[in-house]
Amino acid sequence: MVGIGSQQMRQLFAQEADVRLAELGRLLLRLETEADDETLVRSVYRELHTLKGSAAVAGLDDVSQVAHQLEELVENVRAGRQPITADVIDTLLRGADQLSDVISGAYADNVADEPHAADRNGSGAHPSAEHLERLEYAAPASVAPAGRATATADSRSSVIMVPVERLEELTRLVGETASAHLRIGRMLNDRFKVDPATCPEFNELSRTLNDLHDRTMRTQMVPVSTITDQLHRAVRDLSHSQSKEIRWETVGADTELDRGVLHRLSGSLTHLVRNAVAHGIESPAERQAVGKPAQATLRLHAMQLGSDVIITVSDDGRGIDTAGVSRAATGLGIDTDGLTDEDLLELAFQPGLSTAHFVSDLAGRGVGLDEVRSSVEAAHGRVELRSEPGVGTEFRIIVPITVAVLRCLIVETSGQRYALPFHRVLLTQAHDAAGVVHAEGRPVVLVDGHPVPLSPLDEALGVTRAEPPTGPVVVLADAARRHAFTTDRLVGQRDVVIKALSHLVPHLPVVAGASVEADGSILVVLDPPGLIQRARRSTRTGVPGAGTHGPDHRRSILVVDDALIIRELQRGILERSGFEVRVATDGQHALALLGEARSDLVVTDIEMPRMDGFELTEAIRAHPTLANIPVLIVSSRSSEADRQRGLDAGADGYIIKSAFDESSLLNAVNRLLGTIA
DSSP states (O other), X not given: OTTOOHHHHHHHHHHHHHHHHHHHHHHHHHHHHOTTOHHHHHHHXXXXXXXXXXXXXXXXXXXXXXXXXXXXXXXXXXXXXSOOOHHHHHHHHHHHHHHHHHHHHHHHHHHHOHHHHHHHTTXXXXXXXXXXXXXXXXXXXXXXXOOOOOSSOOTTOSOOXXXXXXXXXXXXXXXXXXXXXXXXXXXXHXXXXXXXXXXXXXXXXXXXXXXXXXXXXXXXXXXXHHHHHHHHHHHHHHHHHTTOOEEEXXXXXXXXXXXXXXXXXXXXXXXHHHHIIIIISOOHHHHHHTTOOSSEEEEEEEEEETTEEEEEEEEOSOOOOHHHHHHHHHHTXXXXXXXXXXXXXXXXXXXXXXXXXXXXXXXXXXXXXXXXXXXXXXXXXXXXXXXXXXXXXEEEXXXXXXXXEEEEEEEEETTEEEEEEGGGEEEEEOTGGGTOEEETTEEEEEETTEEEEEEEHHHHTTOOOSSOOOSOEEEEEXXXXXXXXXXXXXXXXXXXXXXXXXXXXXXXXXXXXXXXXXXXXXXXEEXXXXXXXXXXXXXXXXXXXXXXXXXXXXXXXXXXXXOHHHHHHHHHHHHHTTOEXXXXXXXXXXXXXXXXXXXXXXXXXXXXXXXOHHHHHHHHHHSTTTTTSOEEEEESOOOHHHHHHHHHHTOSEEEEGGGOOHHHHHHHHHHHHTSOO
């Protein structure tokens, strides 16, 4: 290793070890349930063997010794001298944790004082193998010494390790370049009277910067699977300590989102899974006593829906005791008289409110649901809670894929400009063309023939003015709600580099962040879900709903999807738009419901148990009384072959879930029902 100093060597080893330890943990968790898989055992041995050799090359004898002890234990398993038991897995997992601690300590020492780091190795500056917890199943040495291993990645690999700080600096520079680009455009117009749009060189620069922005954003994307192993480990360890039987499931772990967003969410997700194990899920005896299987299921489901990522943590446990929530809230001086169960669940997020069912130090290590909500909101997202006594609980976290740079609509009201993230803008209209009417004494605008509440943007921002604005109307939407806001004028749309507000600034529910304009002024970026919630709260007693048209005008839609989250999102969107909605969990369930009562439209997923969406569509087309019902497929399958198969089966429309939003769903539904051209 001529030419590489010890500091650089250990840094390279620490980077490699981080990846290998993560893989080791994943393999061990699999091995616990797949003990007869010899390939898994060999893979575990190979990871430990490589770690041992690499540590020796890097001069970290303590690390090498611990890895050697673990390697001997796995060799005993390979040779048939030691069966795989829960205690063996515990020993190996604890050993992996100790390896991580020793490596972190050695690297920290080395960085702090490089010239003397080698002298301290094994001299007490960090834990040595002898001071670590004794490995209960460690056997006498029976494995030949490892050969020399390199601390760098295989030269044939297409992956390199890049410090996170370097990626963040790259993102910042792209943002600064975008700001400089805007200033150049303004200079061309103001100083030289040249419209930038007519300048080929400026347009080429714009295209290049857009491409650079997209590629830079992709470097910050990581899959949800990067944190699922640590969640699985938390579930495993806590369920063992409480003698509970829990099956951990993950769906959609390859879903990607911004690394910073996922980092903000990791603590909250850990709290939620620990909370589910500690308080949400019953003991095997309790479950069997009420007719449930002894083994519970705890699931993490991630998916992309349009420009959002939705992560749910759900269990089939006892559910949240709303009566207990009411008592705890009353103890805090909160009046709970007349509150519905949904309102009481919302109180679970109140700071300081705790019941044994959803907040404890055991479950959250001192973190309550109020902190969960705060961390999600810090990522410009929101968290929703659903629970049914005796059935289970689901927490739903909805966040944007990335928050570093967002396409925004710039609006002006009361002399101040604001940015609205464009993926939340449903439509814009001139005030006169918006068709403002009054329903139940309150102003609404009609969107696709359905009323949407209307408020002045100033009012939602707490700004008082003599006369309400009469300028353009902007309709904003989140996953299940819509609200219209009047402004003074629309300035335009562009990419905005969002910077978080200082921690010294009080939390502002309607503010997502801020950006620096080309002239040095501050542009406030608003949070549409927060705006909608604040506006609707002020009109809660009389928000005009879909029922305004009367029951005779309501159309019936059947939503078919085996994923609860998708069913409920689509149900919410459609019901708020005036439709009567039923839901089914698969094709067979859907046909049974259609046999009981016909629907005007069927919205279906493809991949479902028992009968998939293709088969359901074919069955509808073959049925003498159902054949004319329009069918809209909403699926994550994006290939042209799948789309064509859906059309061949008789579907009337096909929406890809990754491009899904409220507007696209409602537009497709209204077209198929003939309510718009």
